[in-house]
Amino acid sequence: xxxxxxxxxxxxxxxxxxxxxxxxxxxxxxxxxxxxxxxxxxxxxxxxxxxxxxxxxxxxxxxxxxxxxxxxxxxxxxxxxxxxxxxxxxxxxxxxxxxxxxxxxxxxxxxxxxxxxxxxxxxxxxxxxxxxxxxxxxxxxxxxxxxxxxxxxxxxxxxxxxxxxxxxxxxxxxxxxxxxxxxxxxxxxxxxxxxxxxxxxxxxxxxxxxxxxxxxxxxxxxxxxxxxxxxxxxxxxxxxxxxxxxxxxxxxxxxxxxxxxxxxxxxxxxxxxxxxxxxxxxxxxxxxxxxxxxxxxxxxxxxxxxxxxxxxxxxxxxxxxxxxxxxxxxxxxxx
Numbered sequence: 001x002x003x004x005x006x007x008x009x010x011x012x013x014x015x016x017x018x019x020x021x022x023x024x025x026x027x028x029x030x031x032x033x034x035x036x037x038x039x040x041x042x043x044x045x046x047x048x049x050x051x052x053x054x055x056x057x058x059x060x061x062x063x064x065x066x067x068x069x070x071x072x073x074x075x076x077x078x079x080x081x082x083x084x085x086x087x088x089x090x091x092x093x094x095x096x097x098x099x100x101x102x103x104x105x106x107x108x109x110x111x112x113x114x115x116x117x118x119x120x121x122x123x124x125x126x127x128x129x130x131x132x133x134x135x136x137x138x139x140x141x142x143x144x145x146x147x148x149x150x151x152x153x154x155x156x157x158x159x160x161x162x163x164x165x166x167x168x169x170x171x172x173x174x175x176x177x178x179x180x181x182x183x184x185x186x187x188x189x190x191x192x193x194x195x196x197x198x199x200x201x202x203x204x205x206x207x208x209x210x211x212x213x214x215x216x217x218x219x220x221x222x223x224x225x226x227x228x229x230x231x232x233x234x235x236x237x238x239x240x241x242x243x244x245x246x247x248x249x250x251x252x253x254x255x256x257x258x259x260x261x262x263x264x265x266x267x268x269x270x271x272x273x274x275x276x277x278x279x280x281x282x283x284x285x286x287x288x289x290x291x292x293x294x295x296x297x298x299x300x301x302x303x304x305x306x307x308x309x310x311x312x313x314x315x316x317x318x319x320x321x322x323x324x325x326x327x328x329x330x331x332x333x334x335x
Contacts, residue, residue, distance in 0.1 A: 113209070132200045137197065148189045226257070237257045
């Protein structure tokens with residue numbers, strides 16, 4: 001038998017490297033940096049950060065002072081976005097510096113964005129507006145098919161984009177802002193009324209924030225819910241959940257599901273899968289911090305004790321106030 005080795009035609013063995021790495025393309029126009037150190041590599045991100053910093057200093061959002069050795073310095077985070085024209089071309093690159101006000105008491109920490117809310121109300125002329133007890137009116141929850149399109153959608157997009165940054169410390173507006181964000185492509189006058197209603201609500205609750213209190217417990221509590229086929233146009237459901245570490249709310253979500261479920265049970269399971277994914281990440285994080293956790297237990301709660309309702313549907317005045325009280329995290333701060 002004649003073989004390659006006998007006739008001297010044996011080819012050298014090639015060893016392939018199967019390790020892959022993802023390198024961001026610096027010329028990719030829609031690329032969004034995920035951190036400050038990544039953003040400073042690109043000219044458009046550096047220019048956006050410079051513009052944001054100049055605006056912050058011009059508006060006197062804060063004052064730069066020398067840190068004290070007795071104080072713990074809390075960091076901030078840059079968030080980057082690419083704003084597009086309706087035809088998909090790039091309008092501008094945006095960078096936002098997210099900074100929070102921290103108020104410390106004897107047994108708690110309060111995170112709030114009071115200055116940001118005051119600037120927002122002043123920008124849109126809602127400083128002395130009429131008070132509304134809820135965020136969404138049943139009459140403006142979904143726009144009718146014959147609603148008048150806005151002649152200039154930029155104002156609506158800017159307003160809703162600014163409200164999204166408030167969801168960092170304001171879980172109570174998360175559902176309303178999520179609903180407003182679904183009509184960025186073609187907003188109508190009805191959508192603008194709904195977005196401005198959020199400003200009216202914020203005008204009397206701008207001192208609210210999220211509270212963290214010390215607790216000997218290290219347990220995780222999770223509430224999850226979905227509103228089946230809530231959207232009258234797409235019939236997609238809304239998923240909502242909130243996760244507590246001890247008695248402190250640490251993460252929450254309100255999001256429309258990507259597919260149309262065939263039943264309320266399917267909608268619930270889709271919501272549960274998203275919640276478990278987030279919960280698993282938190283458990284790994286606590287494990288890295290050497291915090292041991294007990295095995296999770298599934299408990300069905302009655303409707304009046306379901307804390308995730310606020311993230312899946314609009315609530316009436318009494319129910320909305322009760323939901324805020326049950327969550328135990330929105331408390332007034334001193335202006």
